[in-house]
Amino acid sequence: MNKSFVTFAVAGTFIVSSIFGGIAEAASISSLQKQQQDIQQKNSELSSDINTADQQINSLNAQQADVKEEMTRIDLSIGETHKKIREKTAKLEETKVEITRLQEEIKVTKERIDKRNELLKDRARNYQKTGGMVSYLDVLMGSKNFSDFIDRASAVATIMQADQDILAQHEADKKSLEENQAKLEVELASVQTMLADLEKMNQQLNAQRAEKDRLLATLEEQEDEIHEHKMELQEEAQILAGQSAAIQKAIELEQQRQAAAAAEAKAAAEAATAAAAAANNNNAGSGSGGGESTPTPPSPPVSSGAFTMPANGTFTSGFAPRWGSFHYGIDIANRAANVPIWAAADGVVIQSYYSSSYGNVIFIAHSVNGQTYTTVSAHMEARLVSSGAVVKKGQQIGIMGNTGDSTGKHLHFELHRGQWNGSKSNAINPVGIVPMP
Template sequence: MKSMAKNSIKTLAAASALFLFIQTPSAYANSLSDLKDEKRQIESKKDGLDSSIKNKTNAITANEDKQQKLLDQIQTLNAEIDKTNSNIKNVLAEIQSTNKEIKSLEDSIAELLRKIEERDLLLEDRARAIQAGGTVSYLDVLLSSNSFVDFIDRFSAVNALLEADRQIIQDQKEDKQKLEEQKQVLEGKRQKLEDKKAELDRLKASLDGQKAEKNKLIDQLEKEQEKLKSEKVLLEKEYSEALEISDELQQKIIDEQKRLAEVARQQEAKRKADAAAAAKANAAAKAAAPTKASNSGNSGGGSSSTVTAPQSNGTWIKPTNGRLTSPYGWRNIGAGSEFHYGVDLANGTGTPIWAAADGVVSYAAPLSSYGNVVIVTHSIDGQIYTTVYAHLNSFNVSVGTEVSQGQQIATMGSTGRVTGPHLHFEVHIGAWQGQAVGSVNPLKYIPL
């Protein structure tokens, strides 16, 4: 009976062990699958943003091409308008010249009218004289001559009178005809000029209308261009981690780091003194203790489920567990690029964030597009360094907190401008004075 019970217990234990063996890899597989899905989602969102930025850039370029074509058309219209204005100016000059000719012609017409009026008066006087003296013909004048000489004189006088009358009548007729012709020339020239000016005015009005329409289209395209650029800037901001903070806040952070730099130096001095004392005590203890085999290597219980910081093989440690998704340096954003002043390590929300080295917290609060941020000031062999931990879900330290290497200071999140949960990590030589000042590639110090 006891043997059966023991066999049952063994069977149950084996089954339990088998279950745990199967269950643990399965859970790990599920976790890995979730991480892969999360990575795909982040990459998909980044690709979507990148595609949207490129589309906006293409739309802006197409808009600029449209504007350029319209501007070219407006330039052509301007040339035509200038030419039309020049023609109008020439026509106006012709009209002015014609008006002078018309004035001169009107003076000539007035002179003709005066001559015609004088001739009319002369002819009227001649008619009245003849009427008053009776009907005396030129033949009666010739026959009443006293001698041949008198006849010749009278004949010459009669011929002169007849010729004068004929000339007056001929001049009168020619002047009246000339007057009518000049009037017709005047009216014809004036009408042609007025027609030409009206045609040019219509052409100018048409060109001005076309130009106004083109200008209206340009205005619409410029408004659309501003909208496209604004939308592109928003997309780039969503993708970018560029900081936008006030000078006052930045100076406040700098001043706080200056104040705590001495604390970091004192912390380093104490750490070195403690390490030296511990080494001395260990050496003394080893010298005094008897030599014996140690069997403590496997004395501990099962492994803890708590995620612990990696062991240091030097001055720095990796600040979190995660995939390197964006290295230090220039990176593309749509059709443009920006400088990335840190490295991005992606993992799930809540992943522990550890202090990369011993130091003192000099900033712990939200900071522009970085979201929640912790800044730690370090003193290493007398040299001040600064590490920045951004996009945190939460943090459990405050300004002035002294932290040890590997101590959890925050958890990973997606606060600020991000495309998914990750840690943005920076290393600066000296105090942090903005993204660019003293920025160095973290890979030079920390194996990621």
């Protein structure tokens, strides 16, 4: 009954005093206030960085819009060029067909001329064999009178002229067909040149389009990177806000502790006065209540120093360069189910949340002998304490997991002397400070 009250009161002061290491009061508060100022300074820097990221995103968006506009223009040009190529290809085919047709016609005309020539030759040979011109003469001589003679003579002349006219006409036809063919062949060459030019233009346009595709992909990639960077900045700002809240809580607890200590000192002084008075009255009894106020011993895995082991398992990776960068923490792996994660020391939870990189993560502010530390426990399957909670050394805060940017179930544990920040400039090797499995 009385004991439970005592334990409660002791536990209260225990948390407070171990968070602040019981160091001299006013100095400790002003140091905490100084930390608050640092956080505010860092926060305004982050806001300005986030602003810059937003401006970069806007500029990239504008550039992307320009590129897309260019792409539209190129797409239209490609469509137009393709249409022209189709037209010219059709024209080319048409011209080729026309040339073939003309060649066929020229061939037929030539054959006809050859046949006609043969016929005229036959007729001339016939005239010679049968006395040729003589029979023409016979025709003329057989005329009854002069008028008949004229008629007959002109008939003979007409027949001979007709033969010549036919020949001349055929020659003219052949010449005109050949001229047409020559004209078409010039046209064919010109269409072929145009087609070649169009194909070249098409290639250039496609190359431009591919170039714009690449440019857009680069711009989008840059935007993704800046978005990611912005998210990191926002995450950092959130953690800073959490640190600020945790330190605010610490200031309040320190003020309470100072008030309680003053009251206790006053009560002790009064008790001493009363005890002295009682001793004067009777010298009999000897007290045996000294062991009563001893706190219950911690559960087996909890070490006796300021820090205790953050998890049980195999130490798989140390605070060292790794995979081309630096590993700012240590890894502890354990294949068993429901492996508990413990608070490494007494403290206040800065932030308990899910991060895309850290997975389920808990940031805790600790004060050990006047020095502020921040621990980070990452990749947990589950978080058992919330932002702002006061935790004790060895208290279970989560369950080991494989969340966020992690391959395989393990605890990633970081120790920072002072506050956590995005560049992890305060990270120190926990080995030698925090007990390890």
